Amino acid sequence: MSNSTPDAPADISGTGPDAMPDAALRSRVTGEVQALHASFDAGTTRPVEARLEQLEKLRRGIRAENGRLAAALEEDLDKSRLEAAMTEIGIVGQEIAHMQKNLRSWLRPTSLNLGMLQAPSSGQLHREPLGVALIISPWNYPVNLTLSPLIGAIAGGNTTLVKPSEVAPATSAALAHLIRTHLDPEWVRVIEGAVPETTAILEQRFDLIFYTGNSTVGRIVARAAAEHLTPTVLELGGKSPVFVDEDVDLAATARRIMWGKLTNTGQTCVAPDYLMATPRTIEKLVPHLKRAAHAMHGSEASRSPEFGRMVNDKHFQRVLALIDDDKAVLGGTTQADATTRYLPPTILTDVDWGDPVMAEEIFGPILPILAVDGPDEAIARIREREKPLTAYVFSSDKDVEQRFATETSSGSLALGVTVAHVGAATMPFGGVGESGMGKYHGKASLEAFTHAKPVVKKPLKPDTLALVYPPHRGLKKALLRRIFR
Structure with a gap:
């Protein structure tokens, strides 16, 4: 798999004088980050009530700015209002509600047993805020993938700097307006811009960097984070495979595959990237895939109000170059x-x-279809490539499903469905290996933006630790040897 996954917020690997921040920009960025550090150090974000209040402000702000956000998504990506609601704005609202409902219980300390050798004693696990978080978000789901991690940052009691993607400029401006108008600057600040801004931001010290984008830029973010030993959550991408077995309902399977493939015009990090099946299954499946595409967007998707466009000319030309018209059984470059x-x-x-x-x-x-002998070859093909963000299997055989679960590695595995699992607030989402590290959504978001701190307490009397104090002689020595043999 290439490292040039296109889901990037900015090409911060760019070089030259235009990519370098000037002194004024560095000063502005430093001021914003220092203000967030000062606010966190003052304890602004620690009270649970304050966190819930800020989440409520975000919820109300999204409702107030719904029209502006939807219009921006339409301008940048030609997303329909309904798709924007289902995959971006509405789903963030559900995430907030889930966090508000559960935050108190998730923050309660959990008891730990230190074992008989340390009795009497007690232990608890406390979730404490990390400090100042940085969220660098992408252009393909710019509302969802900016605000969903922000929910975790706020719930965790952090202050946060948000850097939206300039590749979706209208949405970046709408998000900046939302944050500046409805959230407290002591909690959240936003900096828009491109390569110079991102470069200047990454020079600062943060307590967590949450990046969604491609693995090439992910490495740059990780290197910048390493300068300050800053932990990172990297939500990257990869070629998510689909295997279709011979024994499934091909019509239903085709509908779910094409829906997942064509949502947001395929500009989705977990979109089915390529499909594997036996030659006999492919022959039967292809007509169903065509019918599914036509049923969703008509014989000419260019006229469909629910089919979007590529985000810019660069990405249009890149994807267009991947189409081999001699192998196209639907679509092709002539219709572009x-x-x-x-x-x-x-x-x-x-x-x-x-x-x-x-x-x-x-x-x-684009959905490429490749012939394999069956599950054995499909599993082998997945294993020989980089670990994908997700993998999809359509099979009626539970043994086949189990084999994919145990013999392949991916950020997630979806059986009988595509894409939809990413929207579940109860399901942790993230990659593995080349497709990323760390997870978020729901409780996983709170865990990502907090430190699980063990808190241990042992009374001074009786002093049961006297057994381990030196000198170790005679009966004490013999007893310790017996205990720790």
Whole structure:
């Protein structure tokens, strides 16, 4: 798998004078971060009531700015209002409600047993805020993937600097307006911009960096974090595979695959990236995939009000170059329109593992189909590549499902469904290996933005530790040897 996964907030690997922040920018960024450190040090964000109040302000702010956010998503990505509600704005509201409902109980200390050798004693696990968090968000789901981690940061009692993606400029501006208008600057601040701003931000010291984007920039973020020994949560991407077994309902399977593939025009980090099946299954499945695409967006998706566009010309040209018209059984380059950045739903068959479309995460409405002998080869193919963010299996055989669960590694595994599992607040979401590290959503978000601190208490009397104090002679020595043999 290539490291050029396109889901990036900014090309901060850029070089040259235009990529370097000037003194004024560095000073501004330093001032914002220092203000957040001062606010945290003052204890502003520690009370649970204050955290819940700030979450409520965020919830009300999203409601008040719903129209502005939806219009921005339409301008940047041509997302329909309904898709924006289902995949961005509404789902963030559900995440807030879930956090508000459970925050008190999740923050209660949990008891720890230190064992008989340390009795009498007691132990507890306390969740404490990390400090000042940085959230660098991407362009493909710019509202969801900015505000969802922000919920965890606020709930965890941190102050936060937010850097939205300049690749979705209208949404970046809408998010900046939301944060500055509805949230307290003692809690959250926002800096918009491109490479110079991101570079200046990464020079600062944070207590956690939460980055969503590609693995190339993820490495840059990790290197910058290492300068201050800052922990990171890296939500990256990868080529998420689909295996379709011979014994499933192919019509239902096709609908779920195409829905997951075409949502947000394929610009989804967990979109089905490529499909594997036996030649006999492929022959039967392809007509169902075509019908599913037509049922959702019509015979000409360019006229569908619910089918979006590529985010910019650069990404349009990159994905267009991955289409081999000789292998296209649906869509293809002849239907594409560079002036509107429209790429049609495209299905490629007879794809080889060495084809360009298999060299990188597609991040567009193209579904390559590759023939395999069966589950054995599909598992082997997944294992020989970098670990994906998710993997999908459609099979009626529980043994096949179990084999994929135990013999492959991915950030998540979805059986009989695509994409939808990412929206569940109760399910931790994150990658493994090349597809990322750390998880969030719901309780996992609180855990990501806090430190689980053990707190131990032991009374001074009786002094049971006297047994281990030196000198160790005679009966004491013999007893210790017996205990720790």
